[in-house]
Amino acid sequence: MTQAEALKEYLLRLADSDMILGQRLCELCGKAPALEEEMALMNVALDLVGQARNWYEYAAELIDDGRDADKLAFRRDAHDYRNLLLTEQPNEDYAVTMGRQFFFDVYHYFTLKSLTESSDERIAGIAAKALKEATYHLRRSSEWVKRLGDGTEESHRRMQEAIDILWRFTGELITPDDTDRVMAEAGIGPDPDQLAKDWRGMVNEVLTQATLTPGAEDAWMYMGGKHGEHTEHLGFILAEMQFLQRAYPDATTW
Amino acid sequence: MPQHGDSDSRSAVDILIASDRVPANARPDLLTEDDIWALLEEVKDPEVPAVSVVELGIVRAVHWDGKELSIDVTPTYSGCPATELIEELITEALRAAGFRDPKIKQVLTPAWTTDWITDEGKEKLRAFGIAPPEGSSSKMSLLGEPEVIACPHCGSKDTERVSEFGSTACKALYRCKECLEPFDYFKCI
């Protein structure tokens, strides 16, 4: 794989994970457990969709086949999507919603932090902006994990269940493939070993404070999102997200 | 129903309408960069109309050579939905002053920070009922305690955070335990 190919692939991964998690969070609009939570969830979703747009715009320039950011987001099928499997998992109860957010936020925070020092200036610029937002996301989701984990008997039980359900999707966050390695070697993407170490360190720290037990490091993990092999959920997300753009292609006025 | 418009003809119409807005007697060629900055001071943030886009630090640079005008702007948050509207408002204000074809350039680097909000802007935020950002963005702790924020209504520091996220991307929601009023806090980033 050439560095140019890896870069396009890597940008799509960053964009798609932001986009899909943002879309998942938007499903809670009008249905969140409290007004403050609704505002927070929609704010986080908005940040993620905005970041996705920045990554898509850069990806579109490099792919250079006439597709713009919107076409990359709304006209690709599930097997072309490169998002992490974790981000497409359903919202379920609030423990799962916040557990998913927390695992992603830790990964996102350390990834972006490293990308601010990327040898690719455009990436460093987008990441510097996104990191400020991701820091707030992580602060909030880690607080929720602690509050629920170290809360009542029921909140603890449900938060632990959420950790157990989601754990199988976390391996993908910190297991590098060829693309990740090419990016790291070029000084564009994060060092995979450091990312894994940072992710485990913070996850363990927060889960310990939350009186929760992480899964085993050698647990069997679902992988494949980065290569377009998704769980059954992604197709449904895209069907809803892409409906309008597919039904009225190239419409300029809604 | 959405219209399947031809984007080229549409933009031509846009330009025609826009050029109609330019006053016939305007002499933008007589204006200096300082005048343009003063003009932009009149453009308010659509979500926080108490402060201008200059006071918020959204306008980063003005390039004017007597013929071509281009303005560098930076979004506050990656997904700030007001970004496009702000660019339109700036364009409109410039056209009203006689600039036929002002260019707006979006710059992401360096990333916007609340440190760029002017002292005057901070005072205006407070008068508007929004607590301005406290301290420097570089000192923000990751997992630590939230900062102590003074109530913009009564000045009390006995306040509590209700939500890290408020009515817009840039604000958090607080409550004053002294005067019992809720208030927005302009988050430090």
Ligand SMILES: [Zn+2]
């Ligand atoms: Zn007060």
